[in-house]
Amino acid sequence: MTALRSLRDALLIARFQLARAVRTRSALALCLLYLLGSTGATYVFTRILLQIENETARVLKVPIVERPGAMLDTLRERGDLANILEPLVGREDLVGWALEQPILTIVHFWFALGVLPFLAVAVGAESVAPDARDRSLRFELVRTGRLELIAGRFLGQGVLLLVATVFATLGTWAVAMGAMVEQPAGLQATTLLASAPRLWLWSLPFLGLGVACSQLTSTVNFARSLALGAAVGTWILFGVTKTDWAQGQPYFGALLEPLLPQTYVLDLWGPGWAWAGSGAILALLGFVAALVTLPIFARRNL
């Protein structure tokens, strides 16, 4: 009963958070920013690919093309691309899956893997701090608990990120249709849409870090800086776990690695629903990260 009441409150707060994001146009700003980023990144990729293909065509003395992708498709069909990717990725099954995807889906995926964590920490950092600053949180805190408030804010910002993640695939799809050699529109759309939930799950631990930092301060910029530092810190720690020193420690890696989102990133690639397990762990990591600073938040004068 208590859990249901808590869930009801968290959902109410999430809905309010979303409605406010729409009303303040911060949702629109996030969607446009992400859309422009993914569109720009994939478009730049097509220009670079065109240049590489045409340079190769000049060397091979074959006709140059106006739209990129044909040479890449040939490499893919002959298996040469697999030979290039296998040493980079390190897992044969993932390379096989990647080669079945339209190339811009993979580019979009890579771009989002790099950019989404930073968007997510920025969005998370805005979840509590501004309302602590103007004390508007008090109207909610007299009616619900701090745990429910944080869970609701995390959920609301999470849904906002999901919408932005889906929305951003539009730009990549448009680039694929307009700037590449003939691509199957349906396959391009479905693979892009299928990437959206995986990317969203990848962003959740970073959203959680942002929400956690937002509970520590009433200054949004400070919360953003803290959250960015924490996000970068996860990459540094992940790098440390891969060092010879860490490999030699009996517990260091075993304890730390399961807590780092980077541990699960490769599992998000691949066919079927194999990614769902790691995705669930990422979602859980995100929620737990959002609650890490709750004991401090619970003692704050709000």
Add this chain to the structure above:
Amino acid sequence: MTDDALRIEGLRKRYGRRAPWALDGLDCRFPRGALCGLVGPNGAGKTTLYSVVCGFLPPDGGSVDLLGEGPFDPWRFKGRVGVLPQDAEIQGRLTCSEFLRYMGSLQGLPSAKARSEADRVLRGVRLHERQDSLVGSLSHGMRRRLAVASALLGSPELVLLDEPTAGLDPAQAASLRDELIALRGTSTLIVSSHNLVELERICDWVVLLEQGRCVRQGTVADVTGQRQLVTWRLGPGEVPLEALRAALPEHELQVPSPGLLVQRAPADSDLDASAVVIARELAAAGVGLRGLQRGRSLEESFLATTAG
């Protein structure tokens, strides 16, 4: 069920280890169903008290007993305690109605009830015509009234209002006072204000704070001495002080300046009967009566009790 809506015992709070105590062993009580005033100079601890009572701030010691059920817990007191925080802003991008419906839902009201309650409280604070206006487009006074409306949503058992009339024009303040008076008996209201004339007019019970301690509490009549102190303003002539003291030996009678007689009666004495005796003696001595005042104003009582 206790007779007190709020009982505070030995409450302590300070903002930092070396900071002075904002609440320094505060003991006070607020009777159930009463309209209570919380009075004190700046820094006396009024807002800190509200913050601790509502759980915005953890205390360093002491106890808070709300409605006889212990300290504040948002689940136990969901919808039963309404609060107007002093400095809290309302999100500007919502309409008045949206804000109140959200607050109503969050305190557990079903959707339809939240809507009807939002309508009711908006009418109560005379903001009904602005229900679809964005909060950001309202004046300061209107936002204040909206915040008061949020505290009254769902008719909570206990309502804490921190400076509810601050920034309101006289007409708005009077209208809000009427709204609060109408709630007397149904809810316990605790109102902090620097406007002592206003509090004296509407309150049944008053608590005076100074430096984080309660220096006086009781009914307004007790705190202002209306049952014990009478000031007589007299016309020219010699006051028959000896005759008066002989007639009322248990009363303390003084003439602090010409034309003024101050009477301090013992507790539980009959002031009306003593007034008849004094009036008779004055008439016999040929001293005219220009007026009399029972007790002091709340402001005078406050100034006499506190250092300020």
